[in-house]
Amino acid sequence: MSKLDSKIPAGPLAEKWTKHKNEINLVNPANKRNIDVIVVGTGLAGASSAATLAELGYNVKTFCYQDSPRRAHSIAAQGGINAAKNYQGDGDSDFRLFYDTIKGGDYRSREANVYRLAEVSSNIIDQCVAQGVPFAREYGGLLDNRSFGGVLVSRTFYAKGQTGQQLLLGAYGAMNRQIQRGKIQSFTRHEMLDLVIIDGKARGIIARDLISGEIERHAAHAVVLATGGYGNVFFLSTMAMGCNVTAAWRTHKRGAFFANPCYTQIHPTCIPVSGDHQSKLTLMSESLRNDGRIWVPKRKEDAIAIREGRLKPTELKKEDRDYFLERRYPAFGNLVPRDVASRAAKERCDAGFGVNKTGEAVYLDFASAIERYGKEKALTSGIKDADKATITKLGEEIIEAKYGNLFQMYEKIVDENPYKTPMMIYPAVHYTMGGLWVDYNLQTTIPGCYSAGEANFSDHGANRLGASALMQGLADGYFVLPYTIGDYLSDDIQTGPISTDSPEFEKVENEIKERINKLMSASGKNSVDYYHKKLGKIMWNKCGMARNEAGLKEAIEEIAALRKDFWENVNIPGNADGMNTELEKAGRVADFLELGELFAKDALHRNESCGGHFREEYQSPEGEAMRDDENFAYVGAWEYKGEPKDAVLHKEDLVFENVKLVTRSYK
Numbered sequence: 001m002s003k004l005d006s007k008i009p010a011g012p013l014a015e016k017w018t019k020h021k022n023e024i025n026l027v028n029p030a031n032k033r034n035i036d037v038i039v040v041g042t043g044l045a046g047a048s049s050a051a052t053l054a055e056l057g058y059n060v061k062t063f064c065y066q067d068s069p070r071r072a073h074s075i076a077a078q079g080g081i082n083a084a085k086n087y088q089g090d091g092d093s094d095f096r097l098f099y100d101t102i103k104g105g106d107y108r109s110r111e112a113n114v115y116r117l118a119e120v121s122s123n124i125i126d127q128c129v130a131q132g133v134p135f136a137r138e139y140g141g142l143l144d145n146r147s148f149g150g151v152l153v154s155r156t157f158y159a160k161g162q163t164g165q166q167l168l169l170g171a172y173g174a175m176n177r178q179i180q181r182g183k184i185q186s187f188t189r190h191e192m193l194d195l196v197i198i199d200g201k202a203r204g205i206i207a208r209d210l211i212s213g214e215i216e217r218h219a220a221h222a223v224v225l226a227t228g229g230y231g232n233v234f235f236l237s238t239m240a241m242g243c244n245v246t247a248a249w250r251t252h253k254r255g256a257f258f259a260n261p262c263y264t265q266i267h268p269t270c271i272p273v274s275g276d277h278q279s280k281l282t283l284m285s286e287s288l289r290n291d292g293r294i295w296v297p298k299r300k301e302d303a304i305a306i307r308e309g310r311l312k313p314t315e316l317k318k319e320d321r322d323y324f325l326e327r328r329y330p331a332f333g334n335l336v337p338r339d340v341a342s343r344a345a346k347e348r349c350d351a352g353f354g355v356n357k358t359g360e361a362v363y364l365d366f367a368s369a370i371e372r373y374g375k376e377k378a379l380t381s382g383i384k385d386a387d388k389a390t391i392t393k394l395g396e397e398i399i400e401a402k403y404g405n406l407f408q409m410y411e412k413i414v415d416e417n418p419y420k421t422p423m424m425i426y427p428a429v430h431y432t433m434g435g436l437w438v439d440y441n442l443q444t445t446i447p448g449c450y451s452a453g454e455a456n457f458s459d460h461g462a463n464r465l466g467a468s469a470l471m472q473g474l475a476d477g478y479f480v481l482p483y484t485i486g487d488y489l490s491d492d493i494q495t496g497p498i499s500t501d502s503p504e505f506e507k508v509e510n511e512i513k514e515r516i517n518k519l520m521s522a523s524g525k526n527s528v529d530y531y532h533k534k535l536g537k538i539m540w541n542k543c544g545m546a547r548n549e550a551g552l553k554e555a556i557e558e559i560a561a562l563r564k565d566f567w568e569n570v571n572i573p574g575n576a577d578g579m580n581t582e583l584e585k586a587g588r589v590a591d592f593l594e595l596g597e598l599f600a601k602d603a604l605h606r607n608e609s610c611g612g613h614f615r616e617e618y619q620s621p622e623g624e625a626m627r628d629d630e631n632f633a634y635v636g637a638w639e640y641k642g643e644p645k646d647a648v649l650h651k652e653d654l655v656f657e658n659v660k661l662v663t664r665s666y667k
């Protein structure tokens with residue numbers, strides 16, 4: 001096992017980034033014109049990277065598997081994006097954002113990266129406003145903020161419940177300007193299937209044109225992977241159906257270390273699973289926890305009556321309800337971090353207090369907020385002694401203005417009116433904190449191969465705070481990578497164009513073709529989804545919200561056996577010479593079947609509970625996660641050695657000089 005060098009600059013925390021920027025090598029504008037960069041992924045991280053690199057003068061090629069960058073999963077982001085602007089005057093600062101993020105991640109992230117993230121957060125908002133992103137505004141014109149979990153300030157900027165969409169339109173607009181200038185060549189409906197390394201450096205990719213089926217070679221001086229997260233290894237998640245690990249995983253197999261694969265975020269407020277036919281779960285944004293109160297009945301008999309349809313939640317008196325987050329965590333209440341809220345909901349449901357038919361749901365109730373807002377609105381509208389109906393109407397209007405699209409989405413899916421009856425929610429897989437290991441410069445362990453956004457192991461440690469993923473993806477793309485990649489590319493100013501006509505490209509292309517042939521010639525009877533669903537069940541039951549040694553060992557065996565069965569018995573209809581969505585899925589599921597095993601192996605080796613990684617053996621008497629800082633205060637980065645079971649662990653020790661390592665408390 002080796003120790004990894006994260007290349008964190010020396011000096012005081014708050015000066016590291018500035019100092020680093022001043023010291024790294026630059027590429028002059030004329031030389032940038034001779035340098036090509038491939039950016040795989042055009043979600044927020046990729047689009048912002050590509051637009052900025054092209055604006056700087058590099059020649060950029062972008063790739064995405066959708067028909068337009070606008071369809072990246074980033075578009076689904078609802079709640080908002082954090083920035084330490086302190087518009088509310090509620091005591092926010094770069095340090096507080098840094099501190100909240102380190103604490104929220106249960107002290108498993110890198111101090112220097114997180115501080116840099118906090119430092120550039122305000123620039124992101126300015127950049128996006130300049131692009132025309134329509135953030136919500138207060139009456140006076142200032143940008144509005146709301147609160148997200150794990151913090152005591154309001155620092156979340158938002159555009160109704162469509163923040164990701166609006167930010168992506170901004171980044172896509174910036175990309176389009178460069179496409180028009182000829183500085184970005186955009187390859188849509190293209191899937192990267194492998195990385196090409198020449199003389200130890202990433203020099204290109206092999207991609208499949210998803211319409212023609214053609215296998216293509218693309219060369220560059222550096223490759224950026226901004227290919228998103230791998231939550232769909234669980235089959236059911238809140239992520240877009242296409243999200244996958246293929247680009248990151250194939251790069252891992254070429255030498256990039258994969259860090260903390262077991263750190264997964266389970267989001268507390270999702271629409272519960274309704275049956276086996278489902279292929280997707282729906283998020284109810286965390287922003288709803290600003291106003292929604294989470295509860296279950298205090299008495300089991302009431303929970304049973306509700307489940308059996310004999311009692312309505314609205315008929316249960318306030319004193320008969322258990323607002324369990326407010327009870328357990330009075331300081332943060334309903335706005336505890338996601339891992340804490342999810343576990344608390346699971347605990348109540350496991351104890352028999354769940355409120356839907358399967359017993360796996362808790363309530364998210366807006367009645368108090370509707371009443372509170374309604375009374376306030378009546379007063380400010382000059383309506384004295386407003387009756388209940390008027391207060392409710394006014395309150396509902398305010399809730400609609402804030403969260404209208406989310407309420408509409410809930411009603412369409414569940415067929416219940418959430419203004420009149422509480423929403424039912426349950427935790428679901430939502431985000432992956434693990435990913436490609438990168439150093440301070442966002443470079444993987446393969447020189448010239450960088451990773452940004454959710455695809456890298458990110459700055460969030462063992463748990464990501466709400467509204468921090470958009471911040472990280474855009475920080476990486478607009479403000480970090482464009483500087484750090486120049487340092488590396490300054491060595492390439494005289495290299496000249498990289499040819500695709502080399503034995504290295506030939507070899508990787510042939511390997512990809514063989515792999516596709518192998519998939520197509522498996523003559524089994526099971527669909528790709530058959531395997532994906534089976535994998536998802538193993539992952540959820542044995543590597544999900546709670547894990548233990550025995551279950552993880554079983555998962556490792558079961559996933560390995562499932563993978564073997566997949567390669568023998570999968571059935572992919574059609575052929576590989578044109579559009580074949582089953583073939584696309586098969587390639588991705590094959591990678592999930594390898595990643596899943598490494599995930600379980602990582603969770604098994606980490607004999608502690610931290611953030612989203614909850615090992616049942618390591619918990620306090622109150623059921624809180626118990627970290628082991630003495631033995632596990634490190635990033636675990638795995639090196640590929642043939643099979644997931646043979647992967648070798650490397651450590652990056654985490655050094656905490658600016659925060660004290662203490663037990664995380666939200667009480």
Ligand SMILES: Cc1cc2nc3c(=O)[nH]c(=O)nc-3n(C[C@H](O)[C@H](O)[C@H](O)COP(=O)(O)OP(=O)(O)OC[C@H]3O[C@@H](n4cnc5c(N)ncnc54)[C@H](O)[C@@H]3O)c2cc1C
Pocket residue numbers: 040041042043044045046063064065066069072073074075076077078079080081163164190191192193226227228229238239240243244246247283430431452453454455466467468469470471473
């Ligand atoms: C429902 C939902 C709501 C959310 N709300 C919020 C929120 O309010 N605030 C917040 O901060 N975060 C939120 N998140 C998280 C956040 O949206 C994501 O973490 C973030 O958008 C990821 O951005 P990205 O650019 O890293 O990846 P993505 O947006 O996933 O983009 C990945 C890109 O990579 C491409 N790609 C992938 N593989 C390949 C391949 N092999 N070849 C070619 N292209 C490839 C895709 O085509 C796509 O362009 C939410 C997540 C979900 C699921």
